[in-house]
Amino acid sequence: xxxxxxxxxxxxxxxxxxxxxxxxxxxxxxxxxxxxxxxxxxxxxxxxxxxxxxxxxxxxxxxxxxxxxxxxxxxxxxxxxxxxxxxxxxxxxxxxxxxxxxxxxxxxxxxxxxxxxxxxxxxxxxxxxxxxxxxxxxxxxxxxxxxxxxxxxxxxxxxxxxxxxxxxxxxxxxxxxxxxxxxxxxxxxxxxxxxxxxxxxxxxxxxxxxxxxxxxxxxxxxxxxxxxxxxxxxxxxxxxxxxxxxxxxxxxxxxxxxxxxxxxxxxxxxxxxxxxxxxxxxxxxxxxxxxxxxxxxxxxxxxxxxxxxxxxxxx
Amino acid sequence: xxxxxxxxxxxxxxxxxxxxxxxxxxxxxxxxxxxxxxxxxxxxxxxxxxxxxxxxxxxxxxxxxx
Numbered sequence: 001x002x003x004x005x006x007x008x009x010x011x012x013x014x015x016x017x018x019x020x021x022x023x024x025x026x027x028x029x030x031x032x033x034x035x036x037x038x039x040x041x042x043x044x045x046x047x048x049x050x051x052x053x054x055x056x057x058x059x060x061x062x063x064x065x066x067x068x069x070x071x072x073x074x075x076x077x078x079x080x081x082x083x084x085x086x087x088x089x090x091x092x093x094x095x096x097x098x099x100x101x102x103x104x105x106x107x108x109x110x111x112x113x114x115x116x117x118x119x120x121x122x123x124x125x126x127x128x129x130x131x132x133x134x135x136x137x138x139x140x141x142x143x144x145x146x147x148x149x150x151x152x153x154x155x156x157x158x159x160x161x162x163x164x165x166x167x168x169x170x171x172x173x174x175x176x177x178x179x180x181x182x183x184x185x186x187x188x189x190x191x192x193x194x195x196x197x198x199x200x201x202x203x204x205x206x207x208x209x210x211x212x213x214x215x216x217x218x219x220x221x222x223x224x225x226x227x228x229x230x231x232x233x234x235x236x237x238x239x240x241x242x243x244x245x246x247x248x249x250x251x252x253x254x255x256x257x258x259x260x261x262x263x264x265x266x267x268x269x270x271x272x273x274x275x276x277x278x279x280x281x282x283x284x285x286x287x288x289x290x291x292x293x294x295x296x297x298x299x300x301x302x303x304x305x306x307x308x309x310x311x312x313x314x315x
Numbered sequence: 316x317x318x319x320x321x322x323x324x325x326x327x328x329x330x331x332x333x334x335x336x337x338x339x340x341x342x343x344x345x346x347x348x349x350x351x352x353x354x355x356x357x358x359x360x361x362x363x364x365x366x367x368x369x370x371x372x373x374x375x376x377x378x379x380x381x
Contacts, residue, residue, distance in 0.1 A: 103376065151321060162354050171353075233373035237366070264371040265358045268329055 001052045002043055002194045006036025008072070012043050015065060016055035027068045031075070038202035041072040042132075042194065045209040049136055050190055073210050077217075080207060080295050087294075088287040091279035095271040098223070101293055102230035107301025108308050111235030114242035122311055123246060127186060128193040129201045129307065133208065134177040135190050138163035140212030141225050147218045148274075149281040155273030156222075159229075159266050173258070180252030200306040204299040211292060219288030220295065222278055226270035227293035231300065232263040331380055333358035333371035344369040 001017065004010040007028045015024055031037075046052065047060040059065050089097035114123055142160055145153060165171030178188040187193070197205075211221035236259035243253040279286040327335040336342070337356045343349045350369060358371035365372045 158355060162356070166353075166355060234376070237372060260372050261358070261367060261370045262354065264333065264373045265335065265354070265356050267373065268332060268335060268358070269356070272329075 001054055002039055005039045006032045008032045008036050009040040009043065012040045012068065016052065016059045027064055029071065035199045037072050037075065038199050038206060041069065041076065041206045042202045044069040045206060048213060049139060076206055076210060081291065083298055084291050084294050087290050089290065091283045091286050094279040094286050094289055095276045097290060098226050098230065098271045098275060098293055101297065102227055105231060105297045107297060108304045109235065110304040110307060111238035113308060115238035118242060120246050123242065123248065124184065124186060126307060127181060127184065128196060129198060129303065131181060131193050132197050132201055133205050135174050137174040137177060140208045141221060143212040144218050144221045147215045148278060151277035151281065152274045155269055159269050162262055176255040176258060180255040183251040184248050198303065198306050200303040204303050207295055207299055219278065219285035220292030222275050223289035223292030224296040226275045227296035229263050229267040229270045231297060233260050233267060236260050236263065332375055333361050342369055
């Protein structure tokens, strides 16, 4: 499990490590730092992915653990909703509203920096931050499948099938990323770099897990997917160019290369066949789709900004 | 109810975007070169500006719509 960053994550790690009901004090319920709450929630969400060797599997359904997760999720969700610049398109307008949102995104771009200016250390740091999500790429979205109406469900499965390598484990995207990490000399073990994860990286991951785990947030999960795919193809090409410039061509470059063509398809599927039909079938999800899309772009921008700032101040 | 009650085409011309082709094994480009298809749905460039011809690389999004 990760190193705790404050009282909440200390409680979480201690609770998960020693499963004996009532053996530990009640969880702290006063607000802590963003960093502490982010690593605590990340740790709790991981119980639903790969778990931890040093955490009991029973903890996933422990009432105190669940209560802590829900409290941290509520805090995160209200923060995300406060940031949201609300738009409420009609269901028919959803695909175009998504396209506009992605096209107007003016957040800082890691891809532009990597393409032209980044040094190798900066690229490796970006890959370590990215590894927190990319080693479970597509997984949080898969939780949403059973909650969707027929058309959106079929379209999401078609997209996810591609994410998971179309049945070929060698082409599974998370596995391609792991091979890329290995090739550039980084550790490809799941969660290996979580102790160095920025609060912004954790917040981005936690939002995605929260959207995936809660049926209520299915629209936000699909909006997030659409925005992610719509802001992937062109940046992936720039990152592949940057990797080549730095002599890091090979499997990591191939990973980004794969996303240029894959996401040119996925962004259309996500905006039209998934989000468009979901909004038509469940009109109250139109605004939620936009909330998820905004959140994706906003959190990606915050993470990029945090990394770029750290490099600027180090220079 | 017909056999296919939900409209679902194998080839879709995306407005201001590529041509999506579902279930193709190969695509032949303008020079007669045959490219294998490795995914269930592939996007074929229609703007001509892609760096991955014959595939779409989303470059069309950077072209102002006339």
